Amino acid sequence: MRQTIGEGTERLRTDRNDMAEQAEPNKSGKRATIFAVTSGKGGVGKTSLSVNLACEFSRRGHRTIIVDTDLGLANAHILAGIKPKRSLSDYIEGTAELAEIIEDGPCKVKFISGGSGVKDMANLDDNGRARICVAIEDLAPFCDVMILDTGAGVSKGVTDFVSMADQTILVTTSNFAAIADAYGIVKVVVQDGYDKPIHCVVNRVRSPEEAEQVFLKLKGCTERFLAFDLNWLGLLPEDSSVEGAVLKRSPFSEVFPGSVAARYLAKLVSGLERYVGKSKSAPQAAKG
Numbered sequence: 001m002r003q004t005i006g007e008g009t010e011r012l013r014t015d016r017n018d019m020a021e022q023a024e025p026n027k028s029g030k031r032a033t034i035f036a037v038t039s040g041k042g043g044v045g046k047t048s049l050s051v052n053l054a055c056e057f058s059r060r061g062h063r064t065i066i067v068d069t070d071l072g073l074a075n076a077h078i079l080a081g082i083k084p085k086r087s088l089s090d091y092i093e094g095t096a097e098l099a100e101i102i103e104d105g106p107c108k109v110k111f112i113s114g115g116s117g118v119k120d121m122a123n124l125d126d127n128g129r130a131r132i133c134v135a136i137e138d139l140a141p142f143c144d145v146m147i148l149d150t151g152a153g154v155s156k157g158v159t160d161f162v163s164m165a166d167q168t169i170l171v172t173t174s175n176f177a178a179i180a181d182a183y184g185i186v187k188v189v190v191q192d193g194y195d196k197p198i199h200c201v202v203n204r205v206r207s208p209e210e211a212e213q214v215f216l217k218l219k220g221c222t223e224r225f226l227a228f229d230l231n232w233l234g235l236l237p238e239d240s241s242v243e244g245a246v247l248k249r250s251p252f253s254e255v256f257p258g259s260v261a262a263r264y265l266a267k268l269v270s271g272l273e274r275y276v277g278k279s280k281s282a283p284q285a286a287k288g
Contacts, residue, residue: 031140032065033276035147036165039172040181042152045203046171048242049265050149051079052253053169055107056269062144062276065102065110067136069161070151071129072122074114080105081249082113089115091135092128098135106254110143122157129160136164144276153181154188162189167275168198169233174205174214183221190228197275199233201268211235234268236261 037050047070054066067088068074077084084103090096105111115121124132140146148165151158162168162185172182186198200218202211215232222228236242241259245252253262 030277032063032143032146033167033278034136034140034165035145035167035169035272036150036162037147037169037171038150038158038162038185039152039170039178040154040183040185041172041175041178044152044171044173044175044178045236045242046152047076047149048079048246048252049169049171049201049203049236050147051076051106052251052262052265053269053272054105054109054145054147055251055253056265057145057147057273057276058107058109060269060273062273063110063142064108064145064147065112065139065143066105066147066149067112067139068114068149069132069157070149071114071124071132071157072116072118072120073151074116076149077103077111077113077116078249079246080109080111080251082106082111084111084113087113087115087118088132088135089118089121092121092124092131098138106251124157126156129157133160133164154185158185159189159192163192163194166196167272168194168196169272170198170200170230171203172200172214172218173203174210179214179217182218186218186222186228186230187226190222190226197231198228199231199272201233201236203236204238205235206238208235233271234264236264236268 037046039046054064058064068076082103082105086096086101091101101112103111148161150161170182172178200215202214205211219230222230237260239261241256242252242261245255248255253265
């Protein structure tokens with residue numbers, strides 16, 4: 001069931017009234033800061049980072065929503081220990097209102113699933129993605145932080161959500177293919193006109209020196225070939241607690257709060273908190 005963007009906007013007016021019963025909008029007129037967490041290559045720990053960032057922001061008192069925009073292959077709910085009753089798939093099909101697909105997650109985080117194993121979502125057209133972007137914008141006045149857990153790669157299903165974010169967090173590892181693909185996603189979005197900050201996180205490293213080497217390689221390439229200045233955010237070390245948390249279907253920062261990974265996660269959030277509460281205007285619309 002497809003609807004026009006205009007019809008979708010009309011539905012969102014109704015959804016807004018429903019959401020107002022659940023959460024008060026920001027009285028200052030500010031909206032959430034939107035962070036897109038992305039990667040060029042799958043399997044680099046992007047979703048784990050997204051879920052744990054959301055939890056840490058929430059623990060610090062920021063009203064936080066995580067939206068799994070890895071459409072059709074969403075799995076953030078697994079790492080968050082959630083069994084979502086509804087997802088963005090239901091919203092797009094018109095069988096659920098926006099307020100009805102918001103689930104309660106760990107650490108008081110609100111959660112929206114992108115739908116798992118849903119072929120139509122994986123092949124969603126420009127109009128469908130635009131409706132999701134409108135929905136994200138409509139949620140922004142009701143929270144302080146929004147985390148978009150994107151898919152991996154350079155498809156429109158990834159770059160549309162990166163383009164609408166205020167800040168992008170690029171996740172890679174020291175794997176050569178992961179570094180090359182990380183450069184690839186930066187290249188695509190920058191050539192499409194993205195000019196907002198991109199912060200690099202190097203995951204699963206054995207030492208700070210290893211992380212620094214990876215970052216300098218990436219930064220050198222983005223500066224030389226794209227004239228784009230990549231920001232350093234930090235690293236996450238190789239830590240068995242992360243895999244242990246996956247087996248428990250829980251965020252590692254929740255079940256292993258004293259782990260090395262949890263301590264480094266806290267540093268990442270401290271680096272991102274400076275951007276929270278500074279967004280007033282509507283975010284950049286996704287390109288159709």
